Amino acid sequence: MSVLVFTENWDGKFKKLSFELVSYAASVAGMMNMKVTAFTIGKAADEELKELGRYGAHRVLSLVSPALEVMDNRTWSKVISDLAAKEGSKIIILSNNMTGKALAPGVAVRLKAGIGSGVSRLPVSTEPFTVYKRAYSGNAFANVVLRSEVKIITLAQNSYEIIERPAGAIPETVDVDVDQSLPATTVTSTHKQTGKILLTDAEVVVSGGRGMKSPDNWEPLVELASLLNGATACSRPVSDEGWRPHEEHTGQTGKIIAPNLYIAVGISGATQHLAGVSSSKYIVAINNDKDAPIFESAQYGIVGDAMKVLPKLVDAVKNLKK
Amino acid sequence: MNIVVCISNVPDTTTRIKFAEGSSAIDTAGIQWVINPWDELSLTRALELRDDPSSGVKKVTVAHAGPASSEPTIRKALAIGADDAIRVNCTPSDAYYTASQLAAAIGKEGFDIVICGIESSDFNGSAVGGMISEFLGIPSVSSVSGISMENGMPVITREIDGGRESVKVTLPFVAIVQKGIAKEPRIASMRGIMAARTKAVRLYEPVDADCLTEIAGFEKPAPRAACKYVDPDDPGKLIELLQNEAKVI
Numbered sequence: 001m002s003v004l005v006f007t008e009n010w011d012g013k014f015k016k017l018s019f020e021l022v023s024y025a026a027s028v029a030g031m032m033n034m035k036v037t038a039f040t041i042g043k044a045a046d047e048e049l050k051e052l053g054r055y056g057a058h059r060v061l062s063l064v065s066p067a068l069e070v071m072d073n074r075t076w077s078k079v080i081s082d083l084a085a086k087e088g089s090k091i092i093i094l095s096n097n098m099t100g101k102a103l104a105p106g107v108a109v110r111l112k113a114g115i116g117s118g119v120s121r122l123p124v125s126t127e128p129f130t131v132y133k134r135a136y137s138g139n140a141f142a143n144v145v146l147r148s149e150v151k152i153i154t155l156a157q158n159s160y161e162i163i164e165r166p167a168g169a170i171p172e173t174v175d176v177d178v179d180q181s182l183p184a185t186t187v188t189s190t191h192k193q194t195g196k197i198l199l200t201d202a203e204v205v206v207s208g209g210r211g212m213k214s215p216d217n218w219e220p221l222v223e224l225a226s227l228l229n230g231a232t233a234c235s236r237p238v239s240d241e242g243w244r245p246h247e248e249h250t251g252q253t254g255k256i257i258a259p260n261l262y263i264a265v266g267i268s269g270a271t272q273h274l275a276g277v278s279s280s281k282y283i284v285a286i287n288n289d290k291d292a293p294i295f296e297s298a299q300y301g302i303v304g305d306a307m308k309v310l311p312k313l314v315d316a317v318k319n320l321k322k
Numbered sequence: 323m324n325i326v327v328c329i330s331n332v333p334d335t336t337t338r339i340k341f342a343e344g345s346s347a348i349d350t351a352g353i354q355w356v357i358n359p360w361d362e363l364s365l366t367r368a369l370e371l372r373d374d375p376s377s378g379v380k381k382v383t384v385a386h387a388g389p390a391s392s393e394p395t396i397r398k399a400l401a402i403g404a405d406d407a408i409r410v411n412c413t414p415s416d417a418y419y420t421a422s423q424l425a426a427a428i429g430k431e432g433f434d435i436v437i438c439g440i441e442s443s444d445f446n447g448s449a450v451g452g453m454i455s456e457f458l459g460i461p462s463v464s465s466v467s468g469i470s471m472e473n474g475m476p477v478i479t480r481e482i483d484g485g486r487e488s489v490k491v492t493l494p495f496v497a498i499v500q501k502g503i504a505k506e507p508r509i510a511s512m513r514g515i516m517a518a519r520t521k522a523v524r525l526y527e528p529v530d531a532d533c534l535t536e537i538a539g540f541e542k543p544a545p546r547a548a549c550k551y552v553d554p555d556d557p558g559k560l561i562e563l564l565q566n567e568a569k570v571i
C-alpha cells in the first residue's frame with residue numbers, strides 16, 4: 001500500500017511543480033503511515049528520476065510504451081488505474097494542472113474513486129478522509145469528505161512547499177502493456193514557445209489591464225516582469241482586444257494562477273478577474289483610482305498613473321540589482 | 323451530426339457568495355442563476371458550427387442534470403439557439419453522480435460530439451467531462467481551445483504548456499473546453515426567447531448511482547492584510563517592501 005503520485009515530465013525533465021507534488025505525497029503518506037511511489041509516463045533520465053527521491057519518494061517509476069507517446073486521456077488514465085491496482089494504492093495524487101485535470105476523471109471512474117480537486121492543504125483529517133479545496137472560484141473553500149475506498153487528490157500548483165526528505169529511491173523503468181483499443185487521439189502539429197517562463201509556473205507575475213490604455217504601452221511592464229524573472233499576464237478585455245496574447249488572460253475564464261507575487265497594473269479587480277489570482281501570496285495594485293476594488297485584495301498599493309509608476313519601478317529594480 | 327452541450331446552473335459570476343461559516347450549503351437568497359460561463363462558450367461554438375452548413379452539424383442539444391428549479395437556465399440555452407434540451411431530474415451532488423446521470427441520458431440520445439466546460443464555477447471540480455467519456459467508453463480531449471470541422475471530422479486545438487497542438491480524434495468523443503473555444507457568448511434574441519417557449523425540455527429520471535464525495539462545510543478564504551500604500555513618487559519603497567518585508571523578490 002503506497003500513496004501514488006503522478007509527476008509528468010516535460011521533455012524528460014521535472015520542475016518545481018513535480019517536487020511540490022512529491023513533497024505533498026510524502027506528507028500525506030506520513031499521516032497514513034504509508035510509503036510513496038512516484039511515477040512518470042514516458043522516458044525520463046535516471047538523474048532526473050532520482051531527483052524525485054530527494055523529496056520523499058521511496059519508489060520512482062518511469063512507465064514507457066510507444067503507445068504512450070501522445071497523451072490520450074483514456075489510455076493514460078487506464079495505465080494509471082492499472083498501476084494503482086497493482087500497487088494497492090488507495091490514494092492517488094496528481095497536479096491540478098491541465099494534465100492532471102485531463103487524467104484524474106478517467107482514473108476516478110475506473111477505480112470508483114472520489115476526487116478532491118484543486119486541493120491546497122494537507123488533508124484536514126484522515127478519518128473521515130477530508131480535503132480542503134477551492135470552491136466558488138476562490139470565493140470560498142470547502143472541506144470535502146472523500147467516501148470512496150480509493151481517493152484522488154489534484155493538488156493546486158504552488159500551494160505546497162518543497163520539503164527535502166531523501167529516500168534514496170532507485171529509478172525503475174517499466175515497460176507497460178497498453179490496451180491497443182484505446183488510443184484515439186493523433187497530434188498533427190505542435191506549436192510551442194521555448195525558453196519562456198510559463199505563466200502557471202512563474203513566481204512573479206506582472207499583469208496589465210485596460211488601464212494600460214494601449215498595446216503600445218506594455219514595454220515597461222514587460223521589462224519589469226523580466227527583471228523580476230517573472231511572467232506577464234493580463235485581464236480579459238486586454239486579451240479580447242488582442243492587445244496581448246490569449247495565453248496571458250487570467251481569471252475565471254482564463255488561467256488560474258498562484259504566484260508568490262502578483263502585480264496588477266491598471267486592473268480594476270472584478271470578481272471574475274480575482275477568481276484567477278486570489279490565491280497569489282501577495283498582490284500589489286497599481287491603479288489611478290483610489291477606490292478601485294483591487295485595493296481590497298492587495299497588500300501593497302500605489303495610487304497613481306501606471307505610465308509614470310512603471311518606469312520608476314523598473315529603475316528601482318535595476319538599482320537593486322547593481 | 324449532433325452535438326450535446328452539457329450545461330451547469332451556477333450563481334452569476336459577480337455574486338458575493340454567502341454562507342454561515344462551516345455550513346455545507348450556501349445562502350441562495352437573491353442569487354441570479356446563469357449558465358456556467360464555460361458552458362455558455364461551448365454552446366456558442368456548437369451553434370456556430372450548426373449554423374455553418376459546411377460543418378455537417380445539424381443539431382445542438384443541451385443536457386443538464388438538476389432539479390426543476392434549474393429550468394430557467396435551460397430555457398436560456400434554448401433561447402440562445404439550442405434545438406433541443408434534456409434534463410435529468412436529480413440533485414447533482416458530486417461529480418461522479420452527476421457524470422453518471424449525464425452519461426446515462428446522453429447515451430440514449432444520438433450524438434457525435436459531447437462538449438463540457440473545463441470546470442463549473444461553483445465546485446471547480448474539473449471532472450464531469452472526463453468522467454462522462456469514461457462512463458460512455460468514448461475518447462475525450464481536454465484543454466480544447468478550438469473545434470472546427472474538416473470533411474466531417476473534427477480538428478481540435480489542444481492547449482499544452484507553452485503552446486498548443488492540433489489534434490485529431492475518432493467520433494464520437496467528448497471535448498472538454500477552455501479559453502478560446504468562442505470569443506463572446508452568444509446572447510438570446512427576442513425571436514429566440516419566443517421560440518424557446520414552445521421547445522420542450524425532455525425529462526429523464528435518474529439512474530442508480532453513487533455519490534463518492536460530500537461537502538462537510540464551506541470556509542471563507544483566509545483574510546488578507548490591509549493594503550499598505552506607497553507614495554507614487556517613490557516606488558522604490560515598494561521594491562524595498564517586497565524584498566525585505568514580503569520577501570517575494
Ligand SMILES: Cc1cc2nc3c(=O)[nH]c(=O)nc-3n(C[C@H](O)[C@H](O)[C@H](O)COP(=O)(O)OP(=O)(O)OC[C@H]3O[C@@H](n4cnc5c(N)ncnc54)[C@H](O)[C@@H]3O)c2cc1C
Pocket residue numbers: 208209210211212234235236237238249250251252253254265266267268269270271272273276286287288289292304305306307335359
Ligand atoms: C462570465 C464572465 C467571465 C469573466 N472572466 C474574466 C476573466 O477571466 N478575467 C478577467 O480579467 N475578467 C473577466 N471578466 C470581465 C470582468 O468582469 C471585468 O470586466 C474585467 O476584469 C475588467 O478588466 P480590467 O480591470 O482590465 O478593466 P477595467 O475594469 O476597465 O479597469 C481598468 C482599471 O484601470 C484603471 N486605470 C485607468 N487608467 C489608468 C492609469 N493611467 N493608470 C493606472 N490605472 C488606470 C482604472 O481605474 C480601472 O480600475 C469576466 C466577465 C464575465 C461576465
